[in-house]
Amino acid sequence: MKITSPRFVEPISAAKIVLFLVLLLFLPFVLSSPSDLSSAKGLDAVNGPKIIVLNYHKIDNMNISLSVRPDDFDKQMKYLKDNGFNCITPHDLYEAFEEGAELPEKPFIITFDDGYDDNYKNAYPILKKYGFKGTIFVITSFLDRGQQGYITWGQAAEMEASGVMNIESHTVTHGSMTELSDAEIRHELVDSKKDIEQRLGKKVEFVAYPTGTYNLHIASLVREAGYLGAFTIKYGNVDRASNIYAIERIPIFHTEDTYSSFLERLQYIPIFERLGWIKS
Amino acid sequence: MGLVAFTFGGAPLYFYGTAVAFGLIVAMLIPWWSTWMYDEPFPYAFDIFLWGIPLGILMSRLLYCALHYERYVAAPLSVLRFWEGGFSFYGAAIGLFVALMIVGSREDFSILRWLDVLAPAVTFMIALYAFLGFILQIVVGNPVLMPSVDDPSLAEYVEYGYRPPGFEGYEYFQPIALYQTILMCAVFLLTIMLTVPESHGTMFENGGVFFLSVAAAALVRFGCGRFYLSTASGLHRGEIMAAVIALICVAMFLKHGRRRRRGLWK
Numbered sequence: 001m002k003i004t005s006p007r008f009v010e011p012i013s014a015a016k017i018v019l020f021l022v023l024l025l026f027l028p029f030v031l032s033s034p035s036d037l038s039s040a041k042g043l044d045a046v047n048g049p050k051i052i053v054l055n056y057h058k059i060d061n062m063n064i065s066l067s068v069r070p071d072d073f074d075k076q077m078k079y080l081k082d083n084g085f086n087c088i089t090p091h092d093l094y095e096a097f098e099e100g101a102e103l104p105e106k107p108f109i110i111t112f113d114d115g116y117d118d119n120y121k122n123a124y125p126i127l128k129k130y131g132f133k134g135t136i137f138v139i140t141s142f143l144d145r146g147q148q149g150y151i152t153w154g155q156a157a158e159m160e161a162s163g164v165m166n167i168e169s170h171t172v173t174h175g176s177m178t179e180l181s182d183a184e185i186r187h188e189l190v191d192s193k194k195d196i197e198q199r200l201g202k203k204v205e206f207v208a209y210p211t212g213t214y215n216l217h218i219a220s221l222v223r224e225a226g227y228l229g230a231f232t233i234k235y236g237n238v239d240r241a242s243n244i245y246a247i248e249r250i251p252i253f254h255t256e257d258t259y260s261s262f263l264e265r266l267q268y269i270p271i272f273e274r275l276g277w278i279k280s
Numbered sequence: 281m282g283l284v285a286f287t288f289g290g291a292p293l294y295f296y297g298t299a300v301a302f303g304l305i306v307a308m309l310i311p312w313w314s315t316w317m318y319d320e321p322f323p324y325a326f327d328i329f330l331w332g333i334p335l336g337i338l339m340s341r342l343l344y345c346a347l348h349y350e351r352y353v354a355a356p357l358s359v360l361r362f363w364e365g366g367f368s369f370y371g372a373a374i375g376l377f378v379a380l381m382i383v384g385s386r387e388d389f390s391i392l393r394w395l396d397v398l399a400p401a402v403t404f405m406i407a408l409y410a411f412l413g414f415i416l417q418i419v420v421g422n423p424v425l426m427p428s429v430d431d432p433s434l435a436e437y438v439e440y441g442y443r444p445p446g447f448e449g450y451e452y453f454q455p456i457a458l459y460q461t462i463l464m465c466a467v468f469l470l471t472i473m474l475t476v477p478e479s480h481g482t483m484f485e486n487g488g489v490f491f492l493s494v495a496a497a498a499l500v501r502f503g504c505g506r507f508y509l510s511t512a513s514g515l516h517r518g519e520i521m522a523a524v525i526a527l528i529c530v531a532m533f534l535k536h537g538r539r540r541r542r543g544l545w546k
Contacts, residue, residue: 009321009387016330020308023333024301030337031297033283033365034409035418036344036351216451234437241439 050237051093052085052108052266055249059126060118065253070122072258077130079263080108087132089166090206093247094228097240110134111231111249113170113208115143120155128164137170137208137231140195153199160200167200169193169227174210177218185218189225206230219245283416294363296412303408304333310401317479318397320389325397327383328376336375337362343371347517369409370521376402392487392536396478399490403471406497407464414457417442421454421507434458444509453509460504467496484538491533498526 058067068076080087086104093109095101110127112119115138127134136159142150151159159165171177171188172195180188193204205228209218212233222230222245229244236248255261284292311325344366345352345359352359380398384391413419417438424435436455443450471493478489501522510516515523 009323012323012326016326020326020330020333023330024304027301027304027333027337028285028293028297029291030362031300031367032292032294032363033296033416033418034367034369034413036348036364036366236439241442243439 049096049103049107050239051088051096051103053093053231053238053247053249054108054110055231055233055251056110056112056123057114058116058118059112059122060116063254065255067118068252068254068258070118070126072254072262073123074126074129075259076252076262077126077132079259080132081130089133090135090168090229090231091166093238094205094244097238097242098228098244111208112136114139114174115151115156115170117149117151117155119165120151120159124159124165128162133164133166135166135168135206137168137206138196139170139172139174139210140192141172142174157200160202167196167202167204169196169204169207171207171210176211176213177209178213178215182221185221186225189222189227193225193227209233214246219243292363296416299408299412299415303405304329307401307404307408310404311398314397314400314475314479317475318393319479320394320397324383324387324389324394325401327387328379328394328398331379331382332376334375335379336372337367339375339378340367340369340371343368343374369406370525373402390486392485392490395487395490396475399493400468400471400475402490403464403468403493403497407461407468410457410461410464414455414461417457419457419460420444420509421456422509423447423450424452424454447509454507456504456507456509460500463500463504464497467493467500470496484533485536487536488533488538491529491536495526495529495533498522498529502526 056068056073058064059070059073060067061069083106085106085108088103088107088109090109090111092101092103092107096103096107110132112123112134115136119134119136123134136151136156138151138156141147143156144153156165156167160167169189169192172192173188175184175188177185177188189207192207196202196204207222207227208231214222214230214232219230227245229247231247231249233251234246234248235250236242238247242248250265252258252262252265283294283296285295285298286293308326308329311329312322315322315325341359341362347368348366358364376398380391380394384394414436417436420436420438424433434455435452436458437451438453447453471489474483474489474492477483483489484492499522502519505516505519505522508516508518
């Protein structure tokens with residue numbers, strides 16, 4: 001026989017609803033993790049400061065997703081300036097996480113991949129205007145060797161000397177390193193580094209993996225080649241849980257509303273980070 | 281990736297707790313529907329949740345500390361440091377059951393019937409817990425060796441700082457928690473499907489839906505647990521508990537929940 005409950009029941013009081021909401025608001029402060037954090041490696045409750053590494057390619061009016069319009073780029077830099085973000089360099093990131101140096105509040109890094117000539121024509125003046133520094137990862141065989149649309153060594157030297165842009169390696173030919181032999185990988189890493197160092201008279205410390213493809217073996221070859229760190233195209237913030245040879249970045253694309261997309265990407269990094277985990 | 285979603289006045293708000301809070305809001309809407317289906321008063325469900333939240337937190341923390349007593353016996357006060365993590369889902373379920381008993385004895389209703397009323401919400405929370413295990417990368421499968429772009433199978437990238445001890449050299453792992461989440465969602469949908477006819481009293485006795493659903497969820501947990509990453513052999517504590525719960529629920533279903541032959545009292 002089934003037993004049913006009495007018909008008349010008092011409605012839910014306002015006090016109970018308030019208590020329920022208070023309990024719900026309490027949960028995010030208390031429930032940190034199902035497993036114990038204190039004994040787990042890397043699972044600090046807060047992994048120190050988060051660094052946002054912005055990843056750009058072209059800054060012009062080409063109307064393709066890889067090409068952010070100069071006025072949109074200017075608007076994004078203005079937002080970062082007005083909202084207290086502090087521009088740092090990859091070397092500052094290395095010193096913070098590997099040598100314990102202090103970081104400013106809301107640190108971020110600006111990077112450009114491939115070394116397009118619009119980086120010099122459009123991005124460089126805008127960065128100068130806001131007092132920011134950027135890093136261009138150049139494909140060394142494309143500079144001054146007949147490839148249209150890329151910066152020249154002269155422009156690279158000028159930007160490096162100004163202190164506004166830092167030139168680092170994006171390998172010799174931009175080949176995907178997971179498709180190459182160890183000897184070919186070493187050539188891409190070592191010769192691009194040597195080329196930039198000889199032409200610009202500076203030490204090359206970082207590389208960005210072409211097409212973002214890498215694995216831990218390639219990362220070990222990057223370390224062997226003398227780099228201090230390497231950037232991927234994996235979406236996320238950088239903190240102490242990050243691998244210095246697999247640094248995450250936030251790609252910024254031209255969209256129907258580039259500025260809104262930029263703000264969403266900045267504000268919802270932890271959520272988008274999780275959506276990027278699955279590889280198929 | 282970090283465990284902190286936001287900060288408020290310098291105090292961290294954790295992803296896990298935020299997700300559980302949102303999950304409870306959804307879980308509260310489910311009994312709104314199921315009490316309507318069973319023609320039972322929703323305020324009772326609200327009271328059960330109101331008791332269940334603090335009791336669930338307390339019992340989940342106590343059970344976790346009891347199961348890992350070797351970590352807490354040297355510093356007993358660390359049991360109170362909830363923010364350092366360590367909550368047992370089984371403890372939370374015990375807390376909810378205690379809340380049900382408290383409200384049930386006060387309002388004098390059938391516990392078994394109310395287990396059926398709450399069954400969809402319970403299986404929803406089980407599915408949410410499995411999902412959080414995936415999102416927080418707490419549960420992973422065996423490492424996948426250098427997956428190629430031609431390999432169609434799924435693999436989960438685990439950040440360097442969150443890789444299991446001894447597996448720091450591996451980047452990709454089998455996404456067993458994702459598969460478990462999908463299966464638990466199927467259990468939740470099964471519970472919903474059983475609730476519709478059962479609310480008209482046509483299939484089982486009181487408690488039938490609950491015991492069947494929880495037995496299914498426990499079997500999923502047991503089955504998926506076989507694929508969790510582990511260096512130890514044999515059954516693990518979580519698998520043993522899941523197997524015991526499945527057996528208990530099947531036994532309870534056979535004793536209480538199965539539809540008996542129609543007798544004179546019908």
